[in-house]
Amino acid sequence: MVHMPTVNSTATPDRGSGMEHLQAYRAAGGGKHRANKPIEARARNRRLLMAAAVLFAAGIANTESNAQSGPFAPMAGSWSGGGVVTLDDGSTERIRCRAKYAPIGPTMEMSLTCASDAYKFILGANVRAEGSAITGSWSEASRNISGSLQGRGGGGNFEVAVSAAGFNANLMLRTSGNKQTVTLRADSQFRGANISLSR
Numbered sequence: 001m002v003h004m005p006t007v008n009s010t011a012t013p014d015r016g017s018g019m020e021h022l023q024a025y026r027a028a029g030g031g032k033h034r035a036n037k038p039i040e041a042r043a044r045n046r047r048l049l050m051a052a053a054v055l056f057a058a059g060i061a062n063t064e065s066n067a068q069s070g071p072f073a074p075m076a077g078s079w080s081g082g083g084v085v086t087l088d089d090g091s092t093e094r095i096r097c098r099a100k101y102a103p104i105g106p107t108m109e110m111s112l113t114c115a116s117d118a119y120k121f122i123l124g125a126n127v128r129a130e131g132s133a134i135t136g137s138w139s140e141a142s143r144n145i146s147g148s149l150q151g152r153g154g155g156g157n158f159e160v161a162v163s164a165a166g167f168n169a170n171l172m173l174r175t176s177g178n179k180q181t182v183t184l185r186a187d188s189q190f191r192g193a194n195i196s197l198s199r
Helices: 018-069
Strands: 077-086 092-104 107-115 122-132 135-141 144-153 157-164 167-175 179-186 192-198
Touching: 092 179, 092 192, 107 192, 122 144, 135 157, 144 167
Parallel strands: none
Antiparallel strands: 077 092, 077 192, 092 107, 107 122, 122 135, 135 144, 144 157, 157 167, 167 179, 179 192
């Protein structure tokens, strides 16, 4: 009689059913995906930030390109200097001046402030060029007057006439590199001014 070996059930570990293995695999896989979610979110945020930075830089470059390519481009920036103003009574005074020009394509915002010990004017203007023709509006803050302007020019050199009720003046600007001259001739308020600026 041949005795067959028997399997000792207590010596064999219980490996469980196939369903239990599948559930364990899914649980492990689910935990792995949950751990990856914060990493994926951070990567997505980095991509969004990079895209925003690229768009912002492109916008700045486009603005700078427009400022540098228009008819007012040679004037862009802040300027300072001084000159002489001739008053209604024919007397003259030394004045200190600062100007700021902000061109964007065919348009420009500008300000010119000049002062002496006893005199001051604050001129502001918004201008537009269409070919060589210049049009726009202007104001003088210290006397609370404003009006229109028109003239001609290009490349940082302009001659314009400004007008308002009871006031007319001619303004000439000549720009060469980092040097600029401003000449004003008026029929009231003051007779004129000759100003030299640099940046």
